[in-house]
Amino acid sequence: MTDIRTEDVASVRDLTIAFATDAEPVVAVSSISLEAHAGEVLAIVGESGSGKTVTANSLLGLLPETATLSGAVVIRGREGEETDVVHATHAQLRAMRGRDAAMVFQEPSTALNPVFTVGAQIAEGLRAHQKLSKRQAKAKAVDILRRVGIPDPEKRVDDYPHQFSGGQKQRVVIAMALVLDAGLIIADEPTTALDVTVQAEILELLRACRDEFGATIVLITHNMGVVADLADRVIVMYRGEIVEQAPVRELFAHPREEYTRQLLAAVPHVGRGKSAIQDAAAPAPTSAPAGSLVVAQNLHIAYPGRFGSAGVVAVKGVDFWIGPGEVLGLVGESGSGKTTIGRAIVGLTAVVDGSLNVLGTEMRGAKPRRLAKLRPDIGFVFQDPATSFNPLLTIADCIAEPLVVHGRAANPAAARARVDELLDAVRLPTDFGDRYPHELSGGQRQRASLARALALDPKLLIADEPTSALDVSVQARVLELFDELQRELGFACLFISHDLAVIDEVADRIVVLRHGEIREQGTTVQVLADPRDDYTKRLLASLPVPDPDEQAARRAVWQATRTI
Amino acid sequence: MATVSAPRKRPLADRIPVVSQLRQSIGLQRGMLIAGLVLLSLFILTAIFAPLLAPYSWAQQSVNGHDFGTQQPPNATNLLGTTVSGFDVLSRVIWGAQTALLVIICAIVFSIFLGIFIGLVSGYFGGWLDRILVVIADAIYAFPSLLLAIVMSIVISRGQSTLWGGILAAAISITVVFVPQYFRVVRAEVVRVKAEPFVESAKVIGVPTLRILVRHVLRNSTRSIPVIITLNASEAVLTLAGLGFLGFGIEATAAAEWGYDLSRSVADVTSGIWWTAIPPGVAIVLVVLGITLVGESLNDLSDPRLRRRRRAAGVAPAPAAVVVDVPESGEVAVPYSTDAEERSS
Numbered sequence: 001m002t003d004i005r006t007e008d009v010a011s012v013r014d015l016t017i018a019f020a021t022d023a024e025p026v027v028a029v030s031s032i033s034l035e036a037h038a039g040e041v042l043a044i045v046g047e048s049g050s051g052k053t054v055t056a057n058s059l060l061g062l063l064p065e066t067a068t069l070s071g072a073v074v075i076r077g078r079e080g081e082e083t084d085v086v087h088a089t090h091a092q093l094r095a096m097r098g099r100d101a102a103m104v105f106q107e108p109s110t111a112l113n114p115v116f117t118v119g120a121q122i123a124e125g126l127r128a129h130q131k132l133s134k135r136q137a138k139a140k141a142v143d144i145l146r147r148v149g150i151p152d153p154e155k156r157v158d159d160y161p162h163q164f165s166g167g168q169k170q171r172v173v174i175a176m177a178l179v180l181d182a183g184l185i186i187a188d189e190p191t192t193a194l195d196v197t198v199q200a201e202i203l204e205l206l207r208a209c210r211d212e213f214g215a216t217i218v219l220i221t222h223n224m225g226v227v228a229d230l231a232d233r234v235i236v237m238y239r240g241e242i243v244e245q246a247p248v249r250e251l252f253a254h255p256r257e258e259y260t261r262q263l264l265a266a267v268p269h270v271g272r273g274k275s276a277i278q279d280a281a282a283p284a285p286t287s288a289p290a291g292s293l294v295v296a297q298n299l300h301i302a303y304p305g306r307f308g309s310a311g312v313v314a315v316k317g318v319d320f321w322i323g324p325g326e327v328l329g330l331v332g333e334s335g336s337g338k339t340t341i342g343r344a345i346v347g348l349t350a351v352v353d354g355s356l357n358v359l360g361t362e363m364r365g366a367k368p369r370r371l372a373k374l375r376p377d378i379g380f381v382f383q384d385p386a387t388s389f390n391p392l393l394t395i396a397d398c399i400a401e402p403l404v405v406h407g408r409a410a411n412p413a414a415a416r417a418r419v420d421e422l423l424d425a426v427r428l429p430t431d432f433g434d435r436y437p438h439e440l441s442g443g444q445r446q447r448a449s450l451a452r453a454l455a456l457d458p459k460l461l462i463a464d465e466p467t468s469a470l471d472v473s474v475q476a477r478v479l480e481l482f483d484e485l486q487r488e489l490g491f492a493c494l495f496i497s498h499d500l501a502v503i504d505e506v507a508d509r510i511v512v513l514r515h516g517e518i519r520e521q522g523t524t525v526q527v528l529a530d531p532r533d534d535y536t537k538r539l540l541a542s543l544p545v546p547d548p549d550e551q552a553a554r555r556a557v558w559q560a561t562r563t564i
Numbered sequence: 565m566a567t568v569s570a571p572r573k574r575p576l577a578d579r580i581p582v583v584s585q586l587r588q589s590i591g592l593q594r595g596m597l598i599a600g601l602v603l604l605s606l607f608i609l610t611a612i613f614a615p616l617l618a619p620y621s622w623a624q625q626s627v628n629g630h631d632f633g634t635q636q637p638p639n640a641t642n643l644l645g646t647t648v649s650g651f652d653v654l655s656r657v658i659w660g661a662q663t664a665l666l667v668i669i670c671a672i673v674f675s676i677f678l679g680i681f682i683g684l685v686s687g688y689f690g691g692w693l694d695r696i697l698v699v700i701a702d703a704i705y706a707f708p709s710l711l712l713a714i715v716m717s718i719v720i721s722r723g724q725s726t727l728w729g730g731i732l733a734a735a736i737s738i739t740v741v742f743v744p745q746y747f748r749v750v751r752a753e754v755v756r757v758k759a760e761p762f763v764e765s766a767k768v769i770g771v772p773t774l775r776i777l778v779r780h781v782l783r784n785s786t787r788s789i790p791v792i793i794t795l796n797a798s799e800a801v802l803t804l805a806g807l808g809f810l811g812f813g814i815e816a817t818a819a820a821e822w823g824y825d826l827s828r829s830v831a832d833v834t835s836g837i838w839w840t841a842i843p844p845g846v847a848i849v850l851v852v853l854g855i856t857l858v859g860e861s862l863n864d865l866s867d868p869r870l871r872r873r874r875r876a877a878g879v880a881p882a883p884a885a886v887v888v889d890v891p892e893s894g895e896v897a898v899p900y901s902t903d904a905e906e907r908s909s
Contacts, residue, residue, distance in 0.1 A: 375770030
């Protein structure tokens with residue numbers, strides 16, 4: 001292997017990976033070659049099924065037994081020792097992992113063992129590779145925790161994972177990767193499970209990993225904003241092949257391949273959606289107009305505790321309304337109560353105080369019979385299209401269910417004409433109705449989900465993060481479809497999302513929630529272009545935009561908001 | 565509209581429980597499943613065709629006015645010899661299969677419907693009913709099933725050992741022990757399934773509760789039931805044999821029963837008479853082994869994490885195999901590769 005330059009920390013030559021399945025073997029990665037240069041952040045981007053995670057796992061030899069590899073994957077350590085992962089023995093792999101290459105996983109809460117202290121878990125990796133006493137290992141653990149920005153590390157080193165917040169847990173996971181001074185850190189969607197404000201902090205830390213620790217980072221992500229923020233060089237993968245490799249600025253400014261161009265065009269961008277066409281000067285309505293479908297006043301929602309004990313109050317006194325034909329965007333981070341509000345509107349969670357009036361029915365203390373009358377007028381689109389369909393029923397049966405239940409059709413077969421109409425409306429071929437949910441892709445399932453929600457011509461649609469489980473290009477098409485249908489059918493909608501850019505695409509007005517309270521409320525352009533509240537400002541500043549130069553400027557703004 | 569394939573229903577052979585798993589299996593798991601299925605079908609065929617297969621009746625002591633004699637070693641008239649009471653061993657072993665099958669069927673029928681029903685109701689509605697049922701189920705685990713069976717046999721037949729008395733005693737005691745097992749398994753699945761968004765979406769649509777329970781929850785909660793059925797069946801055979809061995813089973817003249825024959829042959833073993841003990845003992849072992857092998861391999865095969873697959877033979881540079889279909893919208897359904905990614909991460 002003479003063509004591998006010595007400064008490459010990882011080099012992959014003609015790597016092909018196939019998986020044995022119940023049916024035909026599946027080629028996940030076919031004949032790709034790439035290298036990670038020392039001290040750079042290499043981003044591998046692609047949609048689900050593109051083979052990016054498989055490629056990253058192959059760098060550490062972390063593939064399951066059903067995988068067959070061919071080609072070469074060479075990891076070079078800081079001292080220059082080389083390991084060919086494809087042909088290495090278990091002992092060689094074990095020696096390489098941690099010392100030369102380490103991994104940061106997507107979900108920090110599952111990457112840490114809940115029954116050991118974080119100090120013990122960091123020390124475990126240390127003592128597997130070096131001869132250290134317990135005291136020395138702990139001292140090193142404290143040191144590394146301080147360097148990844150855990151406050152008061154002498155005390156926190158003895159804490160258990162559940163005592164840390166999500167962002168702190170990810171810091172601990174990164175500390176575990178850094179503690180052995182590995183030259184290569186593979187970060188697989190390191191910020192996907194985190195809120196956007198926390199994501200910004202973790203990206204800052206990863207940048208420090210490169211600058212201060214001199215580590216090379218291979219960043220696997222589907223988020224073009226994260227790529228623009230952090231990466232030096234980008235590899236675009238599609239269906240197991242490398243489509244394009246380029247330095248980050250070049251890729252965003254002049255994408256060479258059609259696929260890359262489509263991918264970039266599909267990324268939603270704050271300021272290019274409805275906020276661009278709204279009149280910023282138009283005053284936001286301050287009270288519910290006549291004919292509002294949902295009016296909430298001083299709304300409190302709580303989850304009951306076990307056996308009569310006081311439960312968790314998720315929503316603490318919010319006032320909002322959804323006017324006729326209006327799309328209200330509800331934005332907030334995890335734990336803000338946004339999903340709870342959506343569930344309360346359809347009666348899945350109980351209103352404990354205040355008033356929630358939905359289509360003329362008071363939801364506080366509403367009887368099941370009153371709720372049953374509301375059902376046909378409210379549609380609901382769930383977050384994860386994979387689980388919101390009964391896996392044993394065909395798509396047509398699932399879409400026919402509301403029609404049958406509300407007596408519009410005697411049985412699923414009789415409803416087929418209407419189902420075909422609906423499938424057509426969401427741009428799905430009608431014979432997809434005979435398929436089972438697992439035979440559809442995520443985007444197709446979410447279209448079917450939309451068809452089911454619209455089956456009874458509802459006046460109100462609740463969409464709970466309908467696109468967060470989808471790839472960007474699919475998300476763009478689903479949002480487009482949603483917008484079209486909304487204009488055509490004129491239903492009012494509560495659109496719940498954590499992503500301001502997505503909200504910008506669809507919403508007429510925005511409500512920003514935090515910890516169950518409303519921080520800001522106004523028209524889309526007001527909230528996004530001229531936020532009044534500090535929290536909204538911070539949310540906006542934390543959101544990475546898919547443009548490296550603009551993102552660099554925004555990073556400076558974000559640094560300023562950190563102090564408030 | 566590019567290439568939209570015709571609706572792809574899975575072929576019938578892939579939807580029948582055991583057959584589909586047999587088709588998926590490879591290697592040792594396949595061997596276990598086939599061995600179990602062969603033993604099990606042998607057992608069932610023997611039970612059904614016992615009147616044709618058995619040379620004599622289970623309580624016959626003579627043929628053509630000529631006595632078999634007691635404890636005769638295997639000979640031309642009695643291929644496996646005779647017992648201490650002068651019955652033909654081979655005939656009793658064959659007829660015994662019928663009794664065992666009846667017990668298995670009764671035990672499963674009694675426990676499965678009740679267990680699934682209370683599991684469904686308890687898991688879905690939760691609350692106090694659920695807690696009470698769980699405590700009762702836990703308490704029942706503490707009972708030895710044989711003790712219950714003895715009590716049952718006294719209650720049902722007042723100590724008389726008739727065919728149906730013995731079968732019902734075994735089946736009901738098994739029911740008492742196994743209802744909690746079906747209950748537990750179904751309840752756990754129901755608790756999982758009822759939190760799935762598709763059940764919530766049914767609620768939001770306004771589907772009546774009964775329809776949710778049957779159409780959406782129950783149908784998705786029955787995965788582990790085949791495994792429990794096999795456990796239930798082998799436990800039923802063992803309990804019947806235990807009852808018979810203790811003398812609470814079925815009288816020799818009412819029906820053939822392996823446990824009873826074993827208990828009568830205890831004295832024979834020490835005097836070197838092997839042919840009265842070994843055939844019924846082997847029959848019990850083979851039936852339980854067959855059922856257990858089927859249950860174990862079904863358990864392994866129904867779990868994708870335990871199921872073994874053929875290794876991908878060579879790395880064929882044919883990414884075309886990945887592409888399932890490319891609908892007009894350009895979204896690509898690649899179910900297997902994402903699946904593989906999830907497994908590897």
